Amino acid sequence: MARKILRINMTDLTATYEDIPEKWAKWAGRGLTSAIVFDEVDPTCHPLGPNNKLVIAPGWVSGTPAAPSSGRTSFGGKSPLTGTIKESNSGGLSSQKIAKLGIAAIILEGQPKDGKWYYLFINKDGVKFEDATDLLGKGMEEVDRIMWERYEHKPAVIGIGPVGERLAANAGISVNDPENNPGRYAGRGGLGAVMGARHVKAIVVDDKGGPGVEIKNMDLFKKGRKKLTNAIMTHDLTKKGGGLNAYGTDVLMNIINEAGGLPTRNFSSGQFEGAAKISGEMIAEMVEKRKAGMTGHACHPGCIIQCSNIYPGPDGRIIASPIEYETAFALGANCGIDDLDFVAKMTKACNDLGLDTIEMGNTIAVAMEGGLLEFGDKEGALALFDEIAKGTPLGRVLSNGVEATAKVFGVHRTPTVKGQSMPAYEPRAIKGIGFTYATSTMGADHTSGYTIAPEIAGVGGKVDPLTYEGKAELSLAFQATTAFIDSTGYCLFIAFPILDIQEGFEGMVESVAGVMGWDISANDVVEIGKEILKMERLFNERAGFTNLDDRLPEFMRYEPLPPHNVVWDVPDEELDKVYAWVHES
Amino acid sequence: MQVEVRVFATLRRYLPELGIGEAKKVEVPAGTTFAELRDLLGLPADEVKIIMRNGLQVEPEDVVQDGDRIAYIPATGGG
Numbered sequence: 001m002a003r004k005i006l007r008i009n010m011t012d013l014t015a016t017y018e019d020i021p022e023k024w025a026k027w028a029g030r031g032l033t034s035a036i037v038f039d040e041v042d043p044t045c046h047p048l049g050p051n052n053k054l055v056i057a058p059g060w061v062s063g064t065p066a067a068p069s070s071g072r073t074s075f076g077g078k079s080p081l082t083g084t085i086k087e088s089n090s091g092g093l094s095s096q097k098i099a100k101l102g103i104a105a106i107i108l109e110g111q112p113k114d115g116k117w118y119y120l121f122i123n124k125d126g127v128k129f130e131d132a133t134d135l136l137g138k139g140m141e142e143v144d145r146i147m148w149e150r151y152e153h154k155p156a157v158i159g160i161g162p163v164g165e166r167l168a169a170n171a172g173i174s175v176n177d178p179e180n181n182p183g184r185y186a187g188r189g190g191l192g193a194v195m196g197a198r199h200v201k202a203i204v205v206d207d208k209g210g211p212g213v214e215i216k217n218m219d220l221f222k223k224g225r226k227k228l229t230n231a232i233m234t235h236d237l238t239k240k241g242g243g244l245n246a247y248g249t250d251v252l253m254n255i256i257n258e259a260g261g262l263p264t265r266n267f268s269s270g271q272f273e274g275a276a277k278i279s280g281e282m283i284a285e286m287v288e289k290r291k292a293g294m295t296g297h298a299c300h301p302g303c304i305i306q307c308s309n310i311y312p313g314p315d316g317r318i319i320a321s322p323i324e325y326e327t328a329f330a331l332g333a334n335c336g337i338d339d340l341d342f343v344a345k346m347t348k349a350c351n352d353l354g355l356d357t358i359e360m361g362n363t364i365a366v367a368m369e370g371g372l373l374e375f376g377d378k379e380g381a382l383a384l385f386d387e388i389a390k391g392t393p394l395g396r397v398l399s400n401g402v403e404a405t406a407k408v409f410g411v412h413r414t415p416t417v418k419g420q421s422m423p424a425y426e427p428r429a430i431k432g433i434g435f436t437y438a439t440s441t442m443g444a445d446h447t448s449g450y451t452i453a454p455e456i457a458g459v460g461g462k463v464d465p466l467t468y469e470g471k472a473e474l475s476l477a478f479q480a481t482t483a484f485i486d487s488t489g490y491c492l493f494i495a496f497p498i499l500d501i502q503e504g505f506e507g508m509v510e511s512v513a514g515v516m517g518w519d520i521s522a523n524d525v526v527e528i529g530k531e532i533l534k535m536e537r538l539f540n541e542r543a544g545f546t547n548l549d550d551r552l553p554e555f556m557r558y559e560p561l562p563p564h565n566v567v568w569d570v571p572d573e574e575l576d577k578v579y580a581w582v583h584e585s
Numbered sequence: 586m587q588v589e590v591r592v593f594a595t596l597r598r599y600l601p602e603l604g605i606g607e608a609k610k611v612e613v614p615a616g617t618t619f620a621e622l623r624d625l626l627g628l629p630a631d632e633v634k635i636i637m638r639n640g641l642q643v644e645p646e647d648v649v650q651d652g653d654r655i656a657y658i659p660a661t662g663g664g
Binding site for chain 1: 591593594595597604605606607632634635637639640641642656658659660661662663664
């Protein structure tokens with residue numbers, strides 16, 4: 001059965017299943033969300049107004065049998081945080097279930113005339129619009145629990161917390177994991193507020209009895225799947241007991257700290273004396289010592305990397321899942337906090353209230369610099385989540401992210417690009433990631449062009465992090481390849497093994513070609529990725545963005561970063577090389 | 586001369602006496618390479634992906650200097 005577009009109009013409360021038009025037929029995941037936003041959303045619209053849309057799409061291989069680690073769902077729209085196009089993707093249960101219902105994308109548009117709030121239940125029989133009045137103000141932990149009580153078959157629950165209901169610019173979209181915890185997030189860029197502006201509190205997806213995913217060339221798909229699976233299971237980073245499986249993404253904490261690239265105390269240092277205490281090794285030690293929680297947790301069914309974790313408190317009760325490197329950096333090192341239990345408590349609050357942990361931690365750090373509290377004040381930091389939960393004026397400021405908070409507190413050291421704050425790699429000490437932060441169509445985003453792999457980890461080659469020569473080309477290659485992978489439904493972490501093991505890369509492409517019935521090879525990946533980047537870049541241009549927005553914040557040019565005492569010394573012309581091709585030929 | 590060595594993640598099993606992020610002080614003769622020091626510590630060559638000296642990457646054949654802060658790092662990544 002051919003894939004369908006499910007268009008849900010909240011103005012007249014209708015749901016229609018449309019044939020996928022030719023212009024979108026080849027796309028899935030990020031490629032599809034960006035194509036739909038490019039075609040249907042006015043780039044000059046207000047992100048919270050009636051003309052923005054939320055687009056949700058599983059990837060090419062999502063929902064196919066045993067494609068390894070293929071549970072990513074892409075969420076797209078115009079971002080309230082950045083004003084750019086946005087694609088933010090998440091693990092959890094949603095991707096495979098949407099795909100198995102034969103749905104290529106859900107387009108959520110319009111706003112209820114009566115101002116009421118709804119939740120949506122989607123299964124093989126269609127869409128139900130349900131009254132969400134009783135869910136308003138509830139955190140995602142409770143919403144997930146209620147939905148599994150109301151519906152059988154353990155459905156996917158996509159939802160927003162109170163912060164999304166208040167249309168805050170740092171509202172993320174939660175997806176439940178296999179244990180029905182709300183820790184998987186399309187966190188970045190405030191898409192939770194775009195969902196909130198449609199007055200949709202949650203979308204529940206049950207795939208029972210759905211038609212499943214059509215695979216055009218099963219032999220090719222199986223061949224590719226096998227090669228990719230082998231690569232993942234043999235690479236030292238992604239195999240069983242390897243770095244990611246044993247310690248999670250927070251395996252990076254000590255290493256980025258050692259490299260002098262760990263943003264600390266609002267991006268004023270590249271090393272944190274408390275890094276070891278909030279590292280992945282410490283998470284594993286706590287799990288072992290407290291005899292509760294786990295490492296090696298799968299965020300979606302069929303993941304063979306299993307880099308997630310469930311973090312226990314001193315009494316053995318679960319505090320939060322997961323503690324990621326980004327979470328531990330933002331709520332830990334960048335706030336001068338070296339207590340993993342507090343990082344976990346703040347993570348739990350973010351996941352329940354509906355906040356992106358990166359932007360939230362960076363926001364607290366800016367508020368600390370602005371004098372609201374001292375760096376390292378963990379009790380004070382945790383108490384701020386009460387303000388957010390209650391929706392006090394201070395809480396509402398903080399839930400709008402770094403730039404809003406920096407203005408309110410008179411802070412000039414704002415580590416943002418296009419309104420989105422930087423993740424856990426200091427661009428002064430790791431120049432290639434600075435190219436990605438500066439030029440990404442998403443604002444400062446590490447996942448959109450993860451040059452850390454060759455700059456620090458020695459994956460996919462080895463380059464000097466402190467120099468900028470050749471980094472424009474490197475960043476573009478990573479951004480284009482990532483745009484492709486973000487369209488597959490595969491987790492981006494498959495990139496580590498397949499950058500080192502060519503057969504794995506071929507397998508990834510063959511599995512996609514098998515599903516779609518294409519004749520493509522590994523050589524086509526960058527060009528297909530660039531088609532996606534071009535749509536995103538043109539959307540941003542039409543929204544008013546120029547090369548001058550592709551710059552890092554000024555303070556990084558004149559404040560040397562310890563321990564290497566380096567500034568951002570990359571000439572603007574180098575940055576402008578990354579997207580120069582968009583208007584050529 | 587003396588250097589300090591740290592190991593992370595999956596390499597910690599070879600120096601189990603060290604706490605997380607804790608450094609081991611090692612006396613080495615002048616002219617010792619990073620590969621020789623790695624072998625001296627019992628770290629398998631095929632598990633060491635990156636070597637850092639004072640936060641900067643070095644090659645196994647480079648020579649250790651007095652007072653170096655050295656880290657042996659396995660395959661890592663994440664995000």
